[in-house]
Amino acid sequence: MNHQPASSATVRTVIRDLEADIIFGRLRPNEELTEDALMERFSVKRHVVRSAIQELVSRRVVTKPPSRSARVKDFTLDEVREIYHMRELLQRDAVRIMPQPVPADGLAALKATYDRHAAAVAAGADGGLIHQLNDEFHDRLFALCGNRELCKAIAFYTEVSNPIRSYGIVDAGWLSQAVEEHGAMILAIERQDRDTLARLVVDHMQPTRHRWEVLHADRALSHAQLTD
Known part of the structure; x- marks a missing residue:
């Protein structure tokens, strides 16, 4: 199935809000970020959530093991x-x-x-x-x-x-x-x-x-x- 490209503005909004949650402790280390919950929260399609998570992973504030939900990074x-x-x-x-x-x-x-x-x-x-x-x-x-x-x-x-x-x-x-x-x-x-x-x-x-x-x-x- 073909998806429309994720709106960069929409992805930035999801990233901004999730980063704020992490910065202010509303999301704690190891807390799960499920795609379905994020889709419901932000009223966006799955590909938007995935784009946002991918960017947060690249910023090293979120981890995404293969075939598992993303989680807030917990540092050693x-x-x-x-x-x-x-x-x-x-x-x-x-x-x-x-x-x-x-x-x-x-x-x-x-x-x-x-x-x-x-x-x-x-x-x-x-x-x-x-x-x-x-x-x-x-x-x-x-x-x-x-x-x-x-x-x-x-x-x-x-x-x-x-x-x-x-x-x-x-x-x-x-x-x-x-x-x-x-x-x-x-x-x-x-x-x-x-x-x-x-x-x-x-x-x-x-x-x-x-x-x-x-x-x-x-x-x-x-x-x-x-x-x-």
């Missing part, structure tokens, strides 16, 4: 260490090659995004908006390095880590800390303090990772106790 401790090692390497390198001083228009755009993100956090805005502005801040920050391919790699590994980031990304304490650390990054850029900026961009990603590691250890302990 080693995978998390490797992903964050890559993020640290890439982000440090972006800081290393960032010109000093940075272009004035780029810094102005970064500050404008900072103000919007800080205002959204202070107002208790929708989590989706806060997450969007948070990622926009980091995109603008690393764009200051001037290497678009490096920025694409940073964005890729940031997206891969979304299921890990979901364990703390809407925590009120973490959000306030994130705003404070964003401000410190801007100050380091203005002072042309490359060493401090390199430390900040690495330290900044650790709280949600550490929360994931603690919860992962708790799950492993609970499983071991149940199987004793």
Whole structure:
């Protein structure tokens, strides 16, 4: 049977909503994503769901074993260490090659995004908006390095880590800390303090990772106790 090509806009909507569910913990690691349930939820045909799942698999936030339903990716401790090692390497390198001083228009755009993100956090805005502005801040920050391919790699590994980031990304304490650390990054850029900026961009990603590691250890302990 011939299918009409999946509308790219419709597929993007399914991808966006599923990613949001993963980022904000509404879909947890190992949770099943059945095609029939997704078809009903989004009122779309099977080929649209399959296109969306295929893209999420390519982004490494979903797994799809042969002849089985897709599931939200559940990382091992080693995978998390490797992903964050890559993020640290890439982000440090972006800081290393960032010109000093940075272009004035780029810094102005970064500050404008900072103000919007800080205002959204202070107002208790929708989590989706806060997450969007948070990622926009980091995109603008690393764009200051001037290497678009490096920025694409940073964005890729940031997206891969979304299921890990979901364990703390809407925590009120973490959000306030994130705003404070964003401000410190801007100050380091203005002072042309490359060493401090390199430390900040690495330290900044650790709280949600550490929360994931603690919860992962708790799950492993609970499983071991149940199987004793």
